[in-house]
Amino acid sequence: MAENTVRHLGVIMDGNRRWAKQHMFESVMRGHEKGVDTFIDLCEWCENAGIPYLTVYAFSTENWKRSQKEVSDLFKLMRRFFVEEIHRCIEMGVRVRCIGNFDLMTEEDRRVIREAEEKTKNESTLRLQIALSYGGRDEILRAAMRYASDVKRGTEAEGELTEESFEKYLYTAGIPDIDLVIRTGGDRRLSNFFPWQTTYADLYFTDVLWPDFSEKLLAEALDYYRSVKINKGK
Numbered sequence: 001m002a003e004n005t006v007r008h009l010g011v012i013m014d015g016n017r018r019w020a021k022q023h024m025f026e027s028v029m030r031g032h033e034k035g036v037d038t039f040i041d042l043c044e045w046c047e048n049a050g051i052p053y054l055t056v057y058a059f060s061t062e063n064w065k066r067s068q069k070e071v072s073d074l075f076k077l078m079r080r081f082f083v084e085e086i087h088r089c090i091e092m093g094v095r096v097r098c099i100g101n102f103d104l105m106t107e108e109d110r111r112v113i114r115e116a117e118e119k120t121k122n123e124s125t126l127r128l129q130i131a132l133s134y135g136g137r138d139e140i141l142r143a144a145m146r147y148a149s150d151v152k153r154g155t156e157a158e159g160e161l162t163e164e165s166f167e168k169y170l171y172t173a174g175i176p177d178i179d180l181v182i183r184t185g186g187d188r189r190l191s192n193f194f195p196w197q198t199t200y201a202d203l204y205f206t207d208v209l210w211p212d213f214s215e216k217l218l219a220e221a222l223d224y225y226r227s228v229k230i231n232k233g234k
Contacts, residue, residue, distance in 0.1 A: 005226055008053035009046060010178040010201065012193055013039060014185030015209030022209070029073050034211035036081055043094050045215045046126055049222060053127050053175060057193050061135035064104060075109055078132070082116040089116075093125030099171035100134035101142065129172065136195040143169035172197055180225045182218070184210045202228050 013035060020031030039056060046054050059074060066074075082096075089096055098113045113132070146169045150156040156165075167173060178194060178201045186207040190198060204221040206213075 003226075004050045004222055005229060006049075006051055006179045006222055008055065008176050008178045008180075009051050010055045010057075010181040010194060010198065011042065012057045012181065012183040012185075012191065013210040013213075014183060014187060016211060018185065019209040019211045028070065029077065031209075031211060032074060032077055036077065036085075038211050038213050040085065040088060041215070042213070042218070043089070043092055043126055043128060045218050047092060048215070049218065051126070053129075055129040055131065055172075055178060055194065055197075057131045057134065057191075059100075059132045059134070060192060061101060061133055061138050062192070064133070075105075079109065079112050082112045086116050086119055089120050089128070090123060093123045094120060095123040095127050096120045096130065097128065098130045098132050100132045101138055102133060104133060127175070129175065131193075134171075136190075136192040139171055139194075140196060167196075170196060177201070180204060180221065182206070182221050184208050184213050 016031035016035040017028040018031070019034065020028045023030070025031070039058075042056070043054065058078070063074075064071060086096070096116050098117065102110055102113075143166065147156060147161065147166065151158050172194070177197045177199070180203075181190065181193065181198055181201050182204045183190075184206055186205075188205050190203075202225050204224050206217060206221075208217060
């Protein structure tokens with residue numbers, strides 16, 4: 001693999017349900033479970049490649065429209081990861097932070113997330129952002145409302161908003177913008193994935209379903225990004 005030039009990688013992990021159906025599993029949760037294994041591997045691959053920031057799309061605001069059983073099973077899987085697998089993040093030096101609109105989550109889910117974040121807060125090899133109940137438009141609307149509230153309180157001056165000052169109201173405040181977005185599963189769109197932070201990101205799409213994603217494919221995406229930057233520099 002050539003020297004990495006990606007500082008912040010974004011990944012839309014798409015294709016778990018189709019993977020389960022292709023493999024004739026009765027439950028789509030087998031695809032989600034395999035997808036979690038690939039996600040854990042991804043953290044290690046990013047470290048191997050020297051990527052310091054990783055943001056993954058785990059559950060969108062639109063995913064709440066899925067069947068109640070699937071949503072319930074997904075959050076059971078999420079809780080199991082944060083309780084039973086968080087030690088692997090610590091072993092790899094991964095600092096975990098979950099970002100999104102948590103209003104629809106149960107208090108138990110929020111507690112498990114807070115505990116996972118607390119356990120990994122001193123890790124620094126890889127800073128991982130997991131987008132849970134996340135939607136890009138929702139994030140921007142909530143940021144705008146927080147800014148308007150500060151203006152009303154007098155802590156922000158009306159009419160003096162800049163891109164730099166607005167960014168502090170986003171979930172990703174203090175984190176560099178995303179350089180490269182990888183989307184698996186065949187779709188060629190961002191699907192409400194961090195529209196502000198991906199404004200200048202390069203996009204890499206693959207038909208491979210998320211559970212089958214590999215370190216080799218990550219290397220290909222990073223090589224693609226490097227080649228784009230070289231061509232732009234000519």
